[in-house]
Amino acid sequence: MTLSIQRNGAVGALVSGVDLRALSQSDLHTLRDAFAEHGALFFHGQQLTPEQHIVLAESWGDINVNRFFRAVPEHPRIAEVRKEPDQTVNIGGGWHTDHSYDQIPALGSMLYAREVPAFGGDTLFASTCAAYDSLSDGLKRTLLGLRAVHSSRHVFGAQSAYVQSAGDRLGNADAASQDAVHPVVIRHPLSGRPSLYVNPAFTLQFEGWTPMESAPLLEMLYRHIARPEHTWRFHWQPGSLAFWDNRATWHLAVNDYHGERRLMHRITLEGGPLEAYSH
Template identity: 40%
Template sequence: MSLSSHHLNISHIPSPVLLGNEVEQVDVTRLSPAIGAIVSGVNLAYPLTSEVEIKLRELLLKHQVLFFRNQTITPHEQRAFAQHFGPLHLHPIYPTVADVPEIIVLDTEQNDLKDNALWHTDVTFSQTPPLGAVLAARHLPSSGGDTLWASATAAYDALSEGMKQRLEHLTALHDFTHSFPLSRFGRTETEKQKWLRAREQLPPVEHPVIRVHPETNKRAIFVNEGFTTEICGLEAEESAALLRFLFQHVSKPEFSVRWTWQEGDVAFWDNRATQHYAVNDYRPHHRIMHRATILGDRPFGPAITQQQKHS
């Protein structure tokens, strides 16, 4: 079954007052065999040393989503932390922090966030989907509002050899409008014009169904319910059936971890190898999250060599 910090009874982990960041302070508690770890001993409000940055990169590749407790970072500090791992994405639709445009605001009183309450990988409607993201809890309901992450590499590994061979040469379309329809994100003339600009700049894009991770070389299922609309070259019914199987397969509990948010929590995940689901069980209560999204590279599949990828 999926695990959460509550179920693991990890409240005994100390929360030291950190004045800086040293690699010797970093401590890791694994949450499940497939995905997830809590990292303590790092203060995200402070610049990272090169050693700590390298350590966090290694942990991200190993655990795919990292959680940090008791952080009091500002949006500026959240941006600075995320920028250690690459340049940041500017989202075409969501509102942002007034003076920090790289930090999007996921506020249930400002936006319809149904697009978060399903399994998805962020911004796969881009030619170069994000490397990862950093999510900070800003305002939480008294209960509910958990987020689940699933390992798309663990899900791939669990497929039969025949299914792996079937999928490795396939590609699929990812469409911005699938989770951002005009009916929900064009309520005012200003919103409509913003949506139309995004639609013009972001036509449907084709990605491999199986993605090879550019750093680990591990394979992952790279279709998601949020943005994938069809598998290229298949009849509509065959495409829909195969996508339905893959969506259900990735979301199995044995590939996932469930996180119960507390004030001061920050999550950092590898968007190239995971999917996530924000549980929408707390209405009419209010929830605000801030996300920094790190730019990534163009996905390539098993049939594409590194040389072809860079040519």
């Protein structure tokens, strides 16, 4: 098998010719470079047991256990992303990046498809690096001086409509007490590229601005990041794996398959501190 990497549009690359159960050191090196360059890697036709999924994740870095997702039975380090035929709410159905409410956000996740609907259930990705690059120089200069406040409280706390509608798929609402402040434009820890680090799920306001003052500029940035030319759509098969970088991308799980089951296993990797981008 020969490993080959084919880039998508603005975000991610499709990797073929590789068995994720048997990566050589040289494959791993190639994948690390590709991950830094493309922000997400996509694979099809993988056959991973939960144990092999864990081995794969550990070959990359340390595992981070998400406090809110229900775990796969007997695998406390694997989160379950599930929607049953009788459920209408899905997990991650709006644009977001995971863990921005942590002061040291997780690097990203390896999401592995076990059961997928016959049609739909795709995941959209957006490049927050491409989105920064396509802003005007004037707005870039303004954003470089800003920091933003992020929180988990309104999403994963007990009062949240999302938690109430997710049933037993989400839990531990008492742990939803994180607030973090991050630069609005970060230097991507792997690529060094500037990346827009705000998202509609967890960002509350710019530091030192009121929520009302922040909303119009945040909304503008959200519309800009979600522009079609910054995005790509991944269609899952059983055995597909997506590995995304939370510091370079957003994602959105499309909820268009009511009446069918979709079951994914997610392992999240520890990240590192974020720095502001400066010229």
